[in-house]
Amino acid sequence: MTQKTPKPVDQARKVVSEYFSNGVIIETVYDANTKQTALAFLKDGQITVAASYKTPEEGKLEPIPASNNLIKHGALIFAEKPVRYESVIKLIADIQLHIYRYVDVSDHFRKIASYYILLTWVYDAFNELPYLRLRGDFGSGKTRALFVIGSLCNKAFFASGASTVSPIFHTLDTFRGTLIFDEADFRFSDEKNELVKIFNNGNVRGFPILRTAITTQREFDPRAFNVYGPKIVAMRKSFDDAALESRFLTEEMGQSSLRRDIPINLPDVQKEEAVALRNQLLMYRFTMLPTIKINESLIDPSLSPRLNQILIPLLSIIDDENLREEVRITVRSFDQKLYAERSSSIEAGVLEVLQDLFKQNTSGSIPVSEVTTIFTERFSSEYERPITIRIIGGILRKRLRLTTYKSHGVYVLPVTEKSKIDELCIRYGVTEREVNQ
Numbered sequence: 001m002t003q004k005t006p007k008p009v010d011q012a013r014k015v016v017s018e019y020f021s022n023g024v025i026i027e028t029v030y031d032a033n034t035k036q037t038a039l040a041f042l043k044d045g046q047i048t049v050a051a052s053y054k055t056p057e058e059g060k061l062e063p064i065p066a067s068n069n070l071i072k073h074g075a076l077i078f079a080e081k082p083v084r085y086e087s088v089i090k091l092i093a094d095i096q097l098h099i100y101r102y103v104d105v106s107d108h109f110r111k112i113a114s115y116y117i118l119l120t121w122v123y124d125a126f127n128e129l130p131y132l133r134l135r136g137d138f139g140s141g142k143t144r145a146l147f148v149i150g151s152l153c154n155k156a157f158f159a160s161g162a163s164t165v166s167p168i169f170h171t172l173d174t175f176r177g178t179l180i181f182d183e184a185d186f187r188f189s190d191e192k193n194e195l196v197k198i199f200n201n202g203n204v205r206g207f208p209i210l211r212t213a214i215t216t217q218r219e220f221d222p223r224a225f226n227v228y229g230p231k232i233v234a235m236r237k238s239f240d241d242a243a244l245e246s247r248f249l250t251e252e253m254g255q256s257s258l259r260r261d262i263p264i265n266l267p268d269v270q271k272e273e274a275v276a277l278r279n280q281l282l283m284y285r286f287t288m289l290p291t292i293k294i295n296e297s298l299i300d301p302s303l304s305p306r307l308n309q310i311l312i313p314l315l316s317i318i319d320d321e322n323l324r325e326e327v328r329i330t331v332r333s334f335d336q337k338l339y340a341e342r343s344s345s346i347e348a349g350v351l352e353v354l355q356d357l358f359k360q361n362t363s364g365s366i367p368v369s370e371v372t373t374i375f376t377e378r379f380s381s382e383y384e385r386p387i388t389i390r391i392i393g394g395i396l397r398k399r400l401r402l403t404t405y406k407s408h409g410v411y412v413l414p415v416t417e418k419s420k421i422d423e424l425c426i427r428y429g430v431t432e433r434e435v436n437q
Contacts, residue, residue, distance in 0.1 A: 012052060012062040015039070016155070016175050019124065025286055026053055028063040030071060030078040032275075037063040037071070040082050042286045047082050064175075076157050076175060079282035080275055088288075088319070091280055092118070095152060098277060102270055103145040104259045105134075108330040109251040113149050115314050115327060116249075120154040120178045120230040121285040122317060125292040127205045130310030132232040133248040140254025142234040143182055144266070150180035150232055151274040152281065158182075165194040169211065169225045172198070179231040196244065202227040203247050203310070246306045249331070292317060300328055307331065348428040349379045350395050354413070354421050355430060365412035368393050368404060400424055 018026040026041040029049065039061065040049045053061045070076035085091045095114040099105070105113070116132050123129055132149070134142035150156045155177025159168055172179060179198075201207040208224040239245055298315040299308050311331055318324050353374045357366050372392040380387055393411055396402045402420060404411045424430075 012060040013058065014064055015061045016064055016177075018061070019289065020055070023290060024055075025289060026061065027282060027285070028078055029081055029282070030066060031080050035066050037066045037078075039063050040079075040282065040286075047283075047286060049081055070157070070171065070175075075159070076155065076171070076177065077151065077278070078155060079278040081279055082283040082286055083276070083279035084283055085280040088118075088284070089323075091277075091284060094280075095277060098152070098270075098273055099145075099148060102148045102263065102266060104141055104256075104262050105145055105251050105253075109249075111327065111330055112249055112314075115318065116230070116232075117149065117152045117281070118284065118317055119314055120156075121281050122289050122292050123154070123230050123313070124176075125289060126294055126313040126316070128309050129203045129228075129230055129313060131199065131203060131230070131248045133250040134232075134234045134253050135236070135238070135250055136253030136255075137236055141258065142253040145251075145253065146180060146182055146232060146234040147266075148270070148274075150178065151271075152277050153178035153180065153230065153232070154281070154285070156180050165198075168195075168198065169209065169227065172202070172227045172229060173225040176226070176229055178229060181231065181233045183234065183236075196239065196241065198227045199231065199233075199239075199244055199247065200241075202229060202231060204228065246304075247310060249310075288317070298324065303328075303332065345428070346379075346383075347395060347399050347424075348430050349375060350392060350400070351421060351425050351428055351430045353378070355425055358415070358418050358421065361415075363415060365407065365414045368396065368411040368413065371396075371413070 015026060016028050018024075020026075024041060024043045026039055028037055029040045030037050038049050038051055039053050040047065041053050051062070055061070064071070066072065068076075071078075092114050095117055096110055099110050099113060103110075113132060116130075119129070134145050136142045147158075150158065155175050157168075157171050157175060157177050158180045159171075160182040168179070171177075179202075181195075197209055201209050205228045207228070208226050210222050210224055212222055233248070293316070294312060295316045296312070298312055300311070303311065311328075314327060314331075315324050318327065350371065353371050354366065357370065357374070369389050372387060372389045375392060376387045385391075389411075393404060396404055396413065402413060402417050404413050406412075
């Protein structure tokens, strides 16, 4: 009879972050001086830092070892220990001062970034999240801003367009931290498509990404990767997907001369200040996570549904109503910008033509060729390429999701699509006043 191998006694499970139903919160911390990781845990109102933690249900828990390559090379950063802070208002002020000292961004974005940093430390209390983005050309300061803001975030994981996407999937799934991604403008379509999947699935809880895996025995073994979590991105352009674009709160970089008091090179003290703030932010997590929840009463009817969806988690972590209104006022500029971009798009121009044509023709269908002719008359000077029937037909079907069919040898848009067009006109900011101008 084959004797069974005895089960190892007190075998530890490696953990990064845990929040148990009994209120115990466990977080991995890292001491850069000793180059050792440990577990900081909140239990019965007391915070302790130790090499391990034992529970009756889970057994012995230990932190991810400091020998992990991401930790060893500084690609993944933690707090050192929880340190008490004076108040949330003071903590926010210190974060804003830190950003102001080293980064030249607008006042409204600095405020949004400060609250977003807070959000990264309690994001698991929510089911939807926004993303932050710094957009600008080379030398605009976006990488500096990305580093300074990212260095204050919860379990910040630094990656760039020079990275392959596979380790990003694994790191997000394992550490559940904040993705700080520089130069997100991938040159190769395969890598870009994989990154877009992460951003499309990563702002809503419960949508893991399935990836194919093959075992050593050549067996098919697909794996689900959890990519939900906060993300901050620097890039030069925009994503092609309008729905993905609407998930970002964006700061346009390099549109004014750099403030003269901004240091050209980051001093060593910036790193020390970031560690001190991360330690206070870890205490913020221990203190606030059990009490934070979504507050649906904060929905603002003057904002778009998408912006409301991603804004509510930000507003839910703010207790002061005056501060909430400040954030609302700040964020409205993002909504207005998105609205302005959409209303000046080629789709908006096509909708303007359709609205005008259906006002004149209330019972019949509209030939796509007629839409093309009028669009060309009004807007051809704004485009370098000739506008063809094929281009307009593609916009109608693929971008606006309108139905066309062939009638007597030509493609037409039926009158039954008018209700869809009316709704799209509202969404794209096409008004009758604009049509009559």
